[in-house]
Amino acid sequence: MSNPDTASLTSTTNPAIEAADATPHDLKATTDLNPTEDDTKSDDVEPEEDDEEDNLFTSIETSEQEALGKTEQASGHDATAAPTLLKDAITKGEVDVDESEAEEEKGEGLGEEKKGEEHVHHRTNQLEFLLNKASEYSNFIANDLAELQSGLAAEAELALKREEKKKRKSEGGDKKKKKRKKNDGEPTEGEVNLAAAQTKHESGLAGKKPIFIQPANLAEGCVLKDYQLEGVRWLVSLYENGVSGILADEMGLGKTIQVGLVISLVAHLRTMAVSGPFIVVAPLATLPNWVREFEKWLPTHPVVRFHGTQSERDEMMAGPLNPKNKKKDDFPIIVTSYEVAIRDEKRLNKIGEFTYLVVDEGQRLKNHRCTLISSLKRIRSSNRLLLSGTPIQNNLDELWSLLNFVNPAIFDDLSIFQSWFGFKNIGQKVQGATTEEDILLEQRQNQTVTKLHEILRPFLLRRIKKDVLTDMPPKKEVVVYAGMSKLQTGYSEMIEKGVLRDILLNQGIEQARTLSQTNKQMNHRKNCNHPFMFGEPIDPATGNPLGTAHPQLLIKASGKFALLDRMLERLFKDKHQVLIFSQMTSLLNVIEDYLILRNWKYCRIDGSTKIDERQRQMDIYNAEKTANGGKRNDSDDRHFVFLLSTRAGGLGINLATADTCIIFDSDWNPHQDSQAMDRCHRIGQNRPVAVYRLLTVNSVDVEMMEKQISKKKLERMAIVGGDFRKAGSRSRGEFNDQALTNLLEADVKDLQSKGADAESVRIDDDEFEMIMNREKLFAEGDGAIPSEGKMYDVLDSNKGDMLGAMHA
Template sequence: MTTSTLKNENVEAEAASASAKKEDEIEDMSEEEKMLADIEAEQAKSEAKESTVPTVAPTLIRSSEAKDKGSQLDELLNKASEYSAFISGDMKQLQEEMAMKAEMDDKKRGKKRKPTGEEAKSMAEYQSMNADYKKDQKKAIFTQPPNLAKSCTLKDYQLEGIRWMASLYENGVSGILADEMGLGKTIQVIALFAHLLMQGTTGPFLVVAPLATLPNWIREFEKWLPTLPCIRYHGTKEERAEFFMKIDPVTKQNIAPLKKKDVKAKHFPVIITSYEVAIRDVKKLSSLGPYTYMVVDEGQRLKNRKCCLIKSLKVIEAQNRLLLSGTPIQNDLDELWSLLNFVNPTIFDDLSVFQSWFGFKNIGQETTEGSIMKNEREEAIVSKLHDILRPFLLRRVKMDVLSDMPPKKEVVVYAGMSKLQRGYHANIEKGILRAELMKAGIKEAHMISQINTLMNHRKNSNHPFLFGEPIDNATGQHVGTAHPQLLIRASGKFHLLDRMLTKLHEKKHQVLIFSQMTEVLSIIEDYLVWREWKYCRIDGSTKIDERQRQMDAFNAEKTNGAGGKRNDNDDRHFVFLLSTRAGGLGINLASADTCIIFDSDWNPHQDSQAMDRCHRIGQDRPVAVYRLLTAGSVDMEMMEKQISKKKLDRMAIAGGDFRKGGSRSKSDKLNHATLEKLLEDDIHDFANKSDNIEDIRIDDDELDGIMDRQRLFEKGSNELKAEGRMYDILESKTSDNPLEAFS
């Protein structure tokens, strides 16, 4: 074979590998996310060609540079301190006077004049509530805006959230509402708009959100603030163009192009659009600005400061910006800076200063826990980070504010490799998997990338049939179809899943199963068909209307049994299959009380979002989350990365205690013991879990223990051990728990 032929083959192999890798990475995305990924990939390619200066990481900072960076840090701290003082004073006053609110409201209701006619009644009530509301706000007694629907009532923590956002608005700064998923960030935004309207502040208001969540935004506006129209700005180019025409309120016909004065009208609709449309129509949307408020839902999407979306949104002028994100830290603090730079570009204008003080890269490896403790003792670095974030970040978690929220426990369960998986593992390491599978007659074998070994190991740890399924010579069918038990026995995780689902079905639970790979969902689907268990499925290809139909069908099991109770008969929908990324947003499946993470994401927050599909408002049972890991595989490496990122999240966010606007809710500062606990490993004996357990499985006693809900949530002398031979229970170490768990 000639050298040129070898080179050509290598180039082709690399191209095929890159293509396969890209497909693996995007298979779990929605159509909108795929489009955004393509746009941003093209942009990155273009920028790479234009760039001729190599990026070199700084090694040493000269004394003059260090002094300058120190003064810049002090300036940033001073700015943050000033804003914190304004906001905490406002929030303190609100807290002290909240008790007076109920009594005052009762008195006002008793004195309300009874109008004689319908028109007079409407006018008098509006004038009365407007005057009373403005009077209350001057006294800093934050009451529910009276223009919200009478049937809707905000919770106290939501009122505090709105007051915090109003304080930001009054002080001319923007922020991040980082409440945990399921606490009503959408409702708080709607109530903020209602508050501004009551104060005489009009729009226009712009909401940019993932496509999947647009129907929910429309639904919540119609429910909570029906007097303010909203429009889903989406659809074809022609359909979107119609919005920029003035509509006659009687005939509903387009009569003239919109003008600047039109958008400042009291009832100009809130514009709710998707990321993709915001990029495509950035000029048109900009023409309606400046916006009073621009809200970006799932704001962590802006973590990459060079992404196409953030560049487009920065073009759109807005007096105030608000990010909504239940997961403000995804991977590192550079991404958090990107969010802060978007909302307050004049305050957070220098990433290099932020990086020089708050590196914290890969905690446990590049940055040791000991060095963090030392820096905190000597220079209070972590505390300074908290002080900088304090005025611009508000985060409450379910366990803080929902006293009736059922508990949640996460259990990591380890599976050994099957003989087939061990053989595939060895072939991947040797680089001969494709050749061996082609010899075995696997049709899909020629498509396997030999270069992308990491993805091959991920697939093998889930199920070896992801590389292609052997044919049964006797029947001519795939072996999993001809012999379903072989489908189960081929994968250690599948064998474990089968044992778990059998017990869960017997105990009448409903289960969510998440995977990164849609092909894994298809194999599980084959298994469920064989078991004759009813199921639903959502992945990136599922249309919005179909998503809602399946959610409704699955959630109906909670009330369609005898007497309106749960349906425990075998005709119930037992399992809901979801791809982690496509199924992590805009989905409420609180009828399920069990979540199985079949394979983990590199990013722990993606898995947290998945768990929150069932552990949310409306859940009335304790929730068990089971995370499956194949011992001795890449699963362990991914879990180690998750543990490191959780430490960063706990240190930067949970440790900061951002439950009150502008100040800590408990102590004045972070103490040494609390920081040490925040940096502890989630699993103490994790390194030894891979040793000598390839050929074994969790025994019946351990499995029965973690599957028994009463034992799993038991406290006291009968409490289940937190660490078993083939499982670990993660409790207080998760970032979802309130700060008291670390104190």
């Protein structure tokens, strides 16, 4: 179905899209770099990217997985084995290994009980040694920054004194000139502006300690903000101390910010006569942006996009990237894709050893077994930097994988890391899960969580929007609950009995032939969204699809759709613009039918949308923010809705025009949903942002939300609680038991009981008014609405929402 009045060029009935929805291939392409137990539960989700990189990784992973498994079975992992740094320390006598352990290593053996005691003792020694080393690194970095700031403050004070002296001299100058100026009357606008600028400059010099001097070779007009300067200085400190790091700034700060930091680091190193070569490995779609920003910020240094056909790459290697010239000052900075990094690993090593290897979207390395991380490890480099807004997505093993990549001599044994920090499935009712009480007890007895923070501290820097973007409008997230329609209830019973496919086929719904009845969980997820996802029934009277013959049935067939319809009518009336996210492209097709029914203009991006078309639609949507002489277009002909698939949004999609985000169905991975929200709550937003998450009560939606809460507890405990805003030290006081307790609290309590005591499983008019009226929703203090209602929950932004960074 198409609509000439919409910006969407994607057909709602495209059979290729529908076929992709019904197969697990797309999911495999999404998760082959970083599979998790939860990701494998979805066979109808949108891939993160639909390009040759994913296809390449899929084929390589499939062929290598079996061989890898056999190798690991044969070799195994000894939990008492020490990382390289520890082995050296043991050899030098820096870590104690008592005689009984030495005897055991010689094969003389010990009793089982004694072995256990010595094993714990050995692990404790290793952990304490690494803590000491981490503390040394942190102190180096913190002291380095303190000394630098002190020196720059002294320079600033001298500059201020020179300015004051100059001013006094000027005031005692030519009296005739002064008199003439007085007779001229009021100062001109230019003079007023100049005076204001001078005052601002002087007050800045007097009241602020400079953090870092911007590299002089950056282009004129490219000015770094204070927190960017601090980030550059942290990177320089890592370089000077011989360690590598992870820049994990919160999503929503913008890709350009991180790109600018990397370019400034390279610029600084060049001013210090540090020769390259330098290489950036990034997703294919971001390569043009990297090249463009290097040319903008550092135009004096050449940059080459190492991509294209084999012959084109051969030509580059023979020309500007000839390894013979790698130590020359004008040797280009290399920007390449993951795919080429894998294919041309050996040729890149002819250029290396690289001074810096930078990996963008570093969370792709979270699976320590993936081909990408193995290939990048083999590219020789003296320093590595990962850029990632999501250093933890599912478990601590992923964090170890990133640490192992940047500092393999310190983190080279996963089993040891697991033995120290074995937290998993926090608060979940599954076997082997860690309870909140377990974590609190570990912290009280062994300071385990604090030790995790201190080991990470020198290698991780994470700034958050609340601190950096002080003028960022607030965001409120509301979970809104919906019931099931009678049709959904009937489908749910048929799914449980395993008869849904047969009954739908008997009703003439041919699309049901592709329905798998073995994956009940996925079928329940589809049913929670809309029963037409299994195929739309035909109206016997007209022979047309039911939703076409009776449009209102399209809405009434789903509890979430009935709620969505109610919300969108209010949002349209109140002049808002809305992003709607779903994991399933087939659901986006159903929503398109609904939007056409309502005659609302919309745009759409999913995994099949090409890069140029993505940009075109974003331009159309965002242009209306400055329409009509600079005023937002609030008229009825505006593009009211932008439809997006949750996992097709990792390529710099900026939709700050919208001030409302609706998560129609949640992802197993909370960071996918968090990234979705950041499409509108980011730099450039000038309105408060309301996020509405739709959940069907007594359904698989609740199970997914509980899993998200568990994963966010892990991230809060490990990353947010660590307070990595400032390089080398905490910025907000000491970490204590109460802070940990707060971090481990659930944002929505007792999800299973929601809707159970409501007379009708539908939000009532009073509650609906509270969450949809922006003044009421964003009111504070006595005027704030209750955080918990019968059919909604407002997440506490001060404590930290489920899907954003907690500000401890």
